[in-house]
Amino acid sequence: MGLTDEADPDLDPLEATAVTDRSEGPPVDLPQRYRDQGPLGRGRRATVRRVLDIELGRHVAMKILDAELARDPEQVQRFVEQARIAAQLQHPGIPPVLDLSRLPDGRPYLTMPEAQGDTLAERMREGWSLRGLLSALKSVCDALAAAHARGLTHGDLRPHHVLLGSHGEALVLGWGVHAEGGASGTPSADVQALGRVLHELLYGPAGPTRAQAEVPEELEAIRLRATGPEPGFADAGELAAALEAWLEGAHRLERARDLVALAEERLDQASALQAQAARLAEHAQRELQALSPWSPEDVKAPSWDELAAAALLERRAGGERVEAEALLDAALKQRPRLPEAHLALAELWQERHQ
Numbered sequence: 001m002g003l004t005d006e007a008d009p010d011l012d013p014l015e016a017t018a019v020t021d022r023s024e025g026p027p028v029d030l031p032q033r034y035r036d037q038g039p040l041g042r043g044r045r046a047t048v049r050r051v052l053d054i055e056l057g058r059h060v061a062m063k064i065l066d067a068e069l070a071r072d073p074e075q076v077q078r079f080v081e082q083a084r085i086a087a088q089l090q091h092p093g094i095p096p097v098l099d100l101s102r103l104p105d106g107r108p109y110l111t112m113p114e115a116q117g118d119t120l121a122e123r124m125r126e127g128w129s130l131r132g133l134l135s136a137l138k139s140v141c142d143a144l145a146a147a148h149a150r151g152l153t154h155g156d157l158r159p160h161h162v163l164l165g166s167h168g169e170a171l172v173l174g175w176g177v178h179a180e181g182g183a184s185g186t187p188s189a190d191v192q193a194l195g196r197v198l199h200e201l202l203y204g205p206a207g208p209t210r211a212q213a214e215v216p217e218e219l220e221a222i223r224l225r226a227t228g229p230e231p232g233f234a235d236a237g238e239l240a241a242a243l244e245a246w247l248e249g250a251h252r253l254e255r256a257r258d259l260v261a262l263a264e265e266r267l268d269q270a271s272a273l274q275a276q277a278a279r280l281a282e283h284a285q286r287e288l289q290a291l292s293p294w295s296p297e298d299v300k301a302p303s304w305d306e307l308a309a310a311a312l313l314e315r316r317a318g319g320e321r322v323e324a325e326a327l328l329d330a331a332l333k334q335r336p337r338l339p340e341a342h343l344a345l346a347e348l349w350q351e352r353h354q
Contacts, residue, residue: 029104034062040114045069046079050114053098060098060111070107083110085152086175093143093172115171121159124201131250133201134219134243136162139170141194141240147175148187148235155185157193159200191233195226218246252334259331260341263324267348270320277313280306321348 027036028049037050040061046069051062069075080100087097099111118126120136140162144154154161154175161174202215202223222242225232233239284306291300325348331341 028064030062031101031103034111045075051111053111056098059114061114062109062111064103064109065107067105067107076108079108079110082175083108086110086112088150089143089147089152089175091143091146093139093170094147094175095171095173115163115165115173117163117165117171119160120162120164120170120197121205123164124159124205130201131247134198134247136164136170137194137197137201138240138243138247140172140197141236141243143170143172144187144190144194145235145237145240148190148237153185153187154190154193157190157197159197159205162197187235191236191239192227194236194239195223195232198223198226216246216250218249222246253338256331256334256338256341259327259334260338260344263327263331263341263344266320266324266327267344270317270324273313273317273320277310277317280313281310284310321352324348 030036030051033053033055035052035054037052037059040048040050042048046063046065048061048063050059052058053060065076065079069079083097083100086094087100090096095112095115097110097112100108102108120133120140123133123136140157144157147153152175154172156174157172158174161172163171163173165171198219202219222239225242226239233242284303287303287306288300291303325345328341328345328348331338332345335341
């Protein structure tokens with residue numbers, strides 16, 4: 001997948017992926033440090049090419065300003081400002097600028113790591129889990145919070161500006177040259193953009209894919225708070241904390257339900273052991289009742305062995321119930337109001353006191 005584009009969609013990362021023939025187009029005259037490997041993508045204002053950095057021994061993405069625009073000093077300055085802004089954003093979620101210079105023909109260029117992966121928009125279309133998507137969005141919030149702390153904003157955040165790498169990292173692309181104070185270049189505008197991305201994660205980009213009843217109330221409240229007309233979150237960091245709290249709660253709920261499921265398995269095992277013990281004891285009692293009190297011990301011994309086995313099974317069943325109760329207590333520590341855990345405990349206590 002392509003690497004970066006400016007705040008207006010002059011080079012859309014999705015557009016960059018449309019180029020599958022890397023040898024397409026004439027080669028570009030590059031500085032001696034680089035070898036042209038073909039285009040990654042093209043936009044209205046710039047192109048991105050895959051190049052081999054001979055000094056570093058790796059492939060990087062080179063973004064080159066269009067030749068016509070390169071004759072406009074304001075456009076050149078804008079390009080350089082974008083590169084310098086990107087270079088300031090030192091964060092795992094923001095691809096770093098490796099080099100900024102000019103081609104032999106005078107056009108400015110910058111290089112960045114060749115990011116690989118799927119965009120958040122693609123993962124949404126592929127039906128990724130809600131928790132996985134929200135975890136990626138939380139990472140995006142962290143990256144924006146780091147940028148906001150430096151007085152820098154994104155100004156055009158959309159799902160296709162987020163690249164999800166092979167190691168689980170979320171990279172924010174499409175950084176522009178916004179300074180605080182512009183209509184689209186403020187932290188609050190970025191937070192609202194994050195809220196719109198959250199809306200797409202929850203309901204789909206082109207119409208609802210989930211019924212509103214299927215969306216957890218806490219997430220809907222976060223979405224409304226982020227997208228409301230008044231600033232609902234002080235900054236992207238506060239939104240990240242809200243998403244992290246929900247994800248932690250979802251993890252605790254999942255863990256609690258797993259513990260309840262384990263407890264139910266223990267209780268089922270206890271019931272099976274108790275039923276087996278009852279059958280053995282009943283059979284042994286019938287056999288003993290059929291014998292004379294004066295029957296030899298060796299005749300009674302098999303029935304006595306069955307009674308001993310039944311008692312052992314009863315003890316094992318009791319142990320399973322103790323383990324089940326401990327698991328249910330642990331589930332309630334994860335989620336104190338979990339209904340299924342309370343119900344299972346109530347049934348266990350009722351059975352114990354019958």
